[in-house]
Amino acid sequence: MTENEQLFWNRVLELARDELKQAAYDYFVADARLISIDNQIATIYLDEVKQMFWRQNLKSVILTAGFEIFNVEIKCHFTFEEPKTPTSFEEQGEGLVEEVLDTPHLAPVVSNIDDKYSFDNFVQGEGNKWAKAAAIAVASSPGTIYNPLFIYGGPGLGKTHLLNAIGNEILKDRPNARIRYISAETFINEFLKSLQTGKKEEMKESFRTLDVLLIDDIQSMGTSKMKATQEEFFNTFNVLHSNNKQIVLTSDRIPDQLNGLEKRLVTRFSWGLTVDITPPDxxxxxxxxxxxxxxxxxxxxxxxxxxxxxxxxxxxxxxxxxxxxxxxxxxxxxxxxxxxxxxxxxxxxxKNDSPKMNVISIDDIQEQVGKFYGVTVKEIKATKRTQDIVLARQVAMYLAREMTDNSLPKIGKSFGGRDHSTVLHAYNKIKNMLAQDDNLRIELETIKTKIR
Structure with a gap:
């Protein structure tokens, strides 16, 4: 690495540290590595799940460092393959925190956040890494990225953990921030109580002056008897969102499957980022x-x-x-x-008392993938290599590894006797595509819903 390249990268790290909160810097930036700069393109190694954050939040950092060191515009190319000789750089400077959320003139809020939950004790795996990355991004810059953030998945997978971790991370830097963690059921009960006691205006003010609203199990609000509550939440959502206040919601299903919720609410839930958490592998x-x-x-x-x-x-x-x-x-x-x-x-x-888990088979995956892409299971298993069949085959292999505990050789055998290296290639291919193609990610989430 040349001296100027190292100066450039040191400056990138310095600017990023000033720009980001510590947790975001540690998660998204600290492990990144500059490989080289050729033809005004900086090749940067990082985990693929962090690529979107860099593209959305660190463009100005790269631009500034490029002009300062080289006096030209430097563009980025990201690689997800571990460099053969990683180079470490000394972290420089302490980040500056802008206290934009504190509103001391208002009455304090009982946040209800459980301080035992943090990003540090959230165990990351393939099934939750996107959700964790999005949660850290939100905590680092509330109201400016992924607003609202909608996390969905089955019970006991870590949704509540991430909600509380977001609140705790924000409160580290801004202890006076008005943050509220609440379940949808409690929101309903508080709203009904405010009607009974004539304190509806007080409830309105308590929620609409929040800096961050973390609401759990939003599907609980989806019944025909909750029209008035939905109306109140709709108005609260609009006020917070229009004032760039952060909203994070969790659910056991995707927004489009929230039966009983008004369409206008469901539409707003999809304004930001929707991510899922799947059972741990x-x-x-x-x-x-x-x-x-x-x-x-x-x-x-x-x-x-x-x-x-x-x-x-x-x-x-x-x-x-x-x-x-x-x-x-x-x-x-x-x-x-x-x-x-x-x-x-x-x-x-x-074990005897627990409900039996629905075991997903490779046959189920092949069938649902085939239906979605309009190809037969026979074609998926065969050797034909038209574009639509190849995509369906690779998606099915990817999901077989993600959603089952089968070994690579066993998966390969279920796809017409293919070698385990073919399965691994397909898995990595789809994995890399998902980091860049939101449409493909939506397609896979739709297929997953059918399989489950």
Whole structure:
């Protein structure tokens, strides 16, 4: 790397640190690497999930650094392949925080935010990395990006964790910010109570003067009996959004499937960014368990962790519940090390009582992908390479790896006996396309909904 290239990159890091909050800098910038600058194009290595943030938030940083060092416009090219010889640079300067959210002249707000939730203790995996990245972006610059942010997924996957983490991150820098975490059900109850007590205007002011509204399980508002509540929330949403105040919502389904909610509300939910959280894959479940057992006073054999990761695959709450059961049994037995036998004994009742998870098969994936793209399962498995068939085949392979626990060789066998390297190529191809093609991401979310 030339001296000027290093000066350029050091300046990029310095400007980014001044521009961003610390959490956003740590997540989106700290691991990025400058590979080279050729023909006024800077090739930058970073995780693909962070590409959109750079394009939307750091253009001016690159532009400024380019003119300062080279006196020309420098453009960016992003690569997602780890450089052979990564170069680390010393982080410089402390970021400046602009206190734009604080409104001390108003009555304080009871935020209801649980301080045990943070981005640091949110275990990232393939199924939640987009949601985590969007949440960190929102926390770093509330009201200016992804507004509203709409996170959807099944129960126990981390939606509430991310809502609270956003609030806690903002409050680190702006302790006087008016932030409220609330479930949709509680919003309904507070609105009805305000009507009964004649305090509707007070409720209006308390919500419409917020800097950040974090509302959980918005699908609870979707009944025909909630017209007045929906009207109030619609007006609150409009006031906050028009004043560039951040809104984050969670749901168990995508906006278009929120039956019972007025169309105008659903439309507004789609104004910003919609991201999903899917059940954790095996590797993520192992990571979650490894992280959570640090809180327990026992050693866990590695095969015990792997055993538990295979027993509960629907959501994180099942894993947490299993550890509570194990804690009880281990205390009773006075053990120092949790074996597979102890774990199996502890979770037996939970496994019997838990509803059976809907197991997704590769056949189901192939069928739904074929229907969506208008090709047959036979064509997906065959060798024909027209553009529409190749796309359908690669999407099906990608989803087979994302939504099942099957090995690459087994997936390849289910696609006409293909080699595992073919599956991996298809997976990486679609993965890279998703980072740049929002339409493809919407297509995959639609297919996933059909499969589930």
């Amino acid at each position: 095996y590797e993520t479940r192992v990571a979650i368990l490894t992280n959570k057992i640090q809180e327990l006073p026992y050693d866990f054999e590695q095969n015990t962790i792997e055993y538990l990761a295979n027993q509960f695959s629907a959501n994180v709450r099942d894993l947490e519940g299993a550890l509570k059961d194990i804690d009880l049994v281990a205390r009773f037995k006075h053990v120092d090390t949790v074996t597979v036998e102890i774990a199996a004994e502890a979770i037996r009742a939970r």
